[in-house]
Amino acid sequence: MILSDLLDTPVTDADGTRVGYVIDVRFVLDGPPDGLLAAPRLHGLLVSPRTGTSFLGYERSGVRSPAFLARWFAWRHRGTFLVHWTDVASVADGRVDLAADHRRWSPTLTGSTTER
Amino acid sequence: MKRLLGVALGVLTAIGGFLDIGDLVTNAVVGSRFGLSLAWVVVVGVVGICLFAQMSGRVAAVSGRATFEIIRERLGPRAAGANLAASFLINVLTLTAEVGGIALALQLASSVEPRLWVPVAALAVWFVLWRVKFSIMENVTGLVGLTLVVFAVALFKLGPDWGDLAQQAMTLAPTSTETWPTYWYYAIALFGAAMTPYEVFFFSSGAVEEKWTAKDVGQSRLNVLIGFPFGGVLSIAIAACAAVVFLPQAIEVDSLSQIVLPVALAGGKLALAVVIVGIVAATFGAALETSLSSGYTLAQFLGWSWGKFRRPTQAARFHLTMIVALLIGVAILMTSVDPVKVTEFSVVFSAIALPLTYLPILVVANDPEYMGKHVNGRATNALAMVYLVIILVASLAAIPLMIATGAGS
Amino acid sequence: MTLVRRVAGPAAAAVAVASLASCSLGGATGTEATQPLGDAVDAASSAVATSQLATDLLVRHRATATVVDTALLDQIHVLDSSTFALMTALPGDPAAIDLRGDAIQAVADAAAAVADARAWTNSARTSPARTAGVVGSLDDSADALDEVSAAIEGS
């Protein structure tokens, strides 16, 4: 699987209702050691009810200025949520199906991303 | 003392490097047709390029990432690819105009047909790109380009009616023989001439070439904030010379040979020689910058090794791109196209493509992951938002105005 | 010069493209019969005024022969486009057709005067009489173009 197979694909829940599009894919560096770093484990999908347009990185990274742009992008992507990869039932035919009991999480990135 | 010298050199090269064929032609054409009634656009453009260059230079110095890497990273391959196609095209168009400008200036000095000068000029540009160190290239063309100050001297020696010029500058409307759409069309052309995207690609990549760090942000800001406004003053002086000499006689400027006549009128043969040297330096410097920018944009989009601080073999595709861009420019000029016309189009297309370059830089200049504590301040952001609107409006209005006015004819 | 520069919308896009390649001057047929004529004559007047300025600078030793030569050559190109624009214009009424004939003649005379000035530029320029002749015929051309221009405006 390459990432293009996931990005911008429509997401449906167990009833077949479309709930949005994959706008990003979240990894966590806690997989088995692979060379110099831990392997990035596929943690979940970020699903936006609206389009697959780029965030320009706004909503999740906590950047709040220029205020007008930050608000506009936040508004464009209101209702975005994170689903864990374990809650994904299947990926096929350009479609992502979620499990019936999937849980939605806040998409906000937490602390550890800015370490350099 | 050495530091002061460094500051002075930076400011002087920023002044000398500000003007290119686009500024020369557009300002003279506008001066001859609209007097100084569009001088305010130069002011708007200069503040804009200060803001834009300063942001992109700061991003490059602090994060080490040049403008087109950021455009690709933020906009993704499709939008950035469209931006690349547009920027590359405009770059090559501007490069063509600059090489043509060198040839026209050499024609003024020699009476030899410009088409014979084009290959010579292109070869000289390539040789400098191939062999000369970045800082030497920048400083020499910048300092020699300073001789364009002769336009300001000429204006004084022409002894114009200053009250009348001031009156023109205060009248924000077309002269009686021109229409509003043409007025706005040339406003956009002037704006595009002052805020060409290649300057930003060059400025940010140059910061990486010269290995700037966060410590150099202050110096870079000084270069921009002092150098560019002085460059803007020279732009207005060119327009004023044309307004004084050509406007009363209803002379329509459409060639480089006309642009130098007011200088000869005011200062004789010596001034004429100085202005020709200045034009050669300015167009040569800009030809270098646009060639480099075509290499920078493509290399940064695709992640290739780039930069003049490397040997050509260590940035092979980057150097190949510049060679190809130069060859395309030469081929276009060999069709006998008028470089002045190419220039007039390139500045308008610059204005059209500007938003796609401006927005990602503005966003990243606010991102602490890139910028740490050097993110934009509130005042910068307030001004940047005003310019985002101006840039968008200019970009959207350019094509309808171009069609409505028959490209200003 | 109170002529309004306006080009019909659909034709303008074509002009924009065409002028990139050939720097043609107002080749579009305007809605007002005499407008293309006026534009072409204005461009010719501008070319003659530029030539007068350039030759004057040479007479007064304020410019080099190479610069003046280039300036005159550029103006010959302008006059050439003016002629082309006049020849291809399609004036609607008989009066405009007459005006066009006058305009073509005036521009042709101007082109001859500029070409002569260029020949003089590239000569030794020792004879004051020859210099006076060059300057005089440029002045005459300027006057003739002004007359035609006034006639077109008055029509």
Added chain:
Amino acid sequence: MTYAQDPPQAGRVLDARLHLLDRQLLDVDDVPITTIDDLEVLGTDGDPDPSGGHAVLTSLLTGPVLGTRLFGGRPPSSRLERIRWSHVADVGTAVRLGIHGEELDATWVERWVRDHIIGRIPGGRHDPE
């Protein structure tokens, strides 16, 4: 509509688009290699279609795969130019490798242009003066 915060993770969190895709890839000497055009994700058991199962990022992709991101489509797995994740040393505003770019297959175009064109022009192998 607000959702519960995702529980804190044991390792660093990276969003593919935000932190990896389209970022500059540098080698151990900071020489640019390529831009990261795509990523390959496989099941921990090597399964190429790990829906719902355990999956990890195995390689950064470059080369022709960019065309598919621009125009759609899907290159066959054999035509992917891979740079294995095990070479990655750091993820910042650029992604850094712990090895020399020369060792990678993915740099063959640059090497070809250097050896066949740029290297043959006199002066190309010297520092600018």
